[in-house]
Amino acid sequence: MTLSVFRQGLFTNKVVFITGGSSGINLGLAEAFGTAGAKVAINGRNTAKLNDAVAYLHQKGVFAAGYAADVREYERLAQALQTVRDSWGPIDVLVCGAAGNFPSPAVGMSANAFKSVVDIDLLGTFNTCRAAFEHLRKPGACVLNISAPQASQPMAMQAHVCAAKAGVDMLTRSLALEWGGAGVRLNSICPGPIDETEGMKRLAGAPEAREKLTQVLPLQRFGTKDDVAQMALFLASPAASYVTGGIFPVDGGQSLLGGAVITQAILGG
Numbered sequence: 470m471t472l473s474v475f476r477q478g479l480f481t482n483k484v485v486f487i488t489g490g491s492s493g494i495n496l497g498l499a500e501a502f503g504t505a506g507a508k509v510a511i512n513g514r515n516t517a518k519l520n521d522a523v524a525y526l527h528q529k530g531v532f533a534a535g536y537a538a539d540v541r542e543y544e545r546l547a548q549a550l551q552t553v554r555d556s557w558g559p560i561d562v563l564v565c566g567a568a569g570n571f572p573s574p575a576v577g578m579s580a581n582a583f584k585s586v587v588d589i590d591l592l593g594t595f596n597t598c599r600a601a602f603e604h605l606r607k608p609g610a611c612v613l614n615i616s617a618p619q620a621s622q623p624m625a626m627q628a629h630v631c632a633a634k635a636g637v638d639m640l641t642r643s644l645a646l647e648w649g650g651a652g653v654r655l656n657s658i659c660p661g662p663i664d665e666t667e668g669m670k671r672l673a674g675a676p677e678a679r680e681k682l683t684q685v686l687p688l689q690r691f692g693t694k695d696d697v698a699q700m701a702l703f704l705a706s707p708a709a710s711y712v713t714g715g716i717f718p719v720d721g722g723q724s725l726l727g728g729a730v731i732t733q734a735i736l737g738g
């Protein structure tokens with residue numbers, strides 16, 4: 470973890486709550502906020518993975534705790550948020566990162582398969598924002614919804630994710646309108662192909678898919694978790710105090726291309 474543009478201590482005594490924080494981009498965000506001084510609560514549905522992630526963060530010197538809950542289960546999630554607030558005080562930064570994905574043509578998925586992804590990504594984001602609202606620091610809190618290029622780029626084999634993430638971005642914008650008066654900012658971050666993530670393993674795990682995707686990306690490389698963390702730290706910092714309702718790609722220029730180009734590169738569609 471390098472915090473190249475942010476001094477350590479920028480988030481000292483801030484409280485950060487991250488769903489889907491046991492792995493990938495979200496664990497990278499937990500480490501970044503923690504390294505910058507925040508107390509970090511991570512949520513995940515798999516207790517063993519969650520415990521491993523908390524142990525990893527402790528090893529990195531991060532003040533962290535884990536809260537097991539499925540973002541589809543409102544009551545358990547609300548309880549986790551209440552506990553964090555009671556223990557550490559109001560939440561300064563809320564990251565809605567829990568997500569699910571698998572590549573499949575629409576006719577290859579059941580209604581329940583489609584619903585699973587919409588429920589984790591979209592309903593889960595709503596549940597987290599809704600349950601957290603009373604616990605957010607007002608004024609001053611920042612919500613970061615982790616979206617994806619699929620929100621604006623139609624892609625074959627990704628109908629469920631495209632629909633869910635488009636909803637996430639519209640939720641970001643709608644809540645930014647509603648909650649601006651309370652001093653709460655909301656923004657979406659859309660990470661493109663980021664190395665060492667479950668999503669990329671599922672979508673472009675094969676070396677030839679990775680190579681093809683690298684070739685079509687304007688910046689000609691995969692991103693890192695640090696690349697996403699730098700955007701998150703900026704958006705959550707006072708430097709972005711006039712920024713709300715935005716959708717921010719961190720994708721090496723993927724969003725400049727058509728979804729079909731990406732589909733062909735990574736899925737051979």
Ligand code: COA
Pocket residue numbers: 568569570571572573577578579580581582583585586589667668
């Ligand atoms: N193709 C088609 N259908 C699939 C599928 C695939 N590759 N993988 C799962 N499904 C279907 C299941 O068959 C089931 O439908 P059914 O009840 O009609 O049989 C439905 O999806 C739900 O599957 P289940 O495993 O019970 O759901 P879950 O809630 O435990 O898991 C998923 C959610 C499906 C999104 C799973 O992929 C997951 O847990 N992902 C988390 C990790 C992840 O995706 N990370 C990347 C984030 S970008």
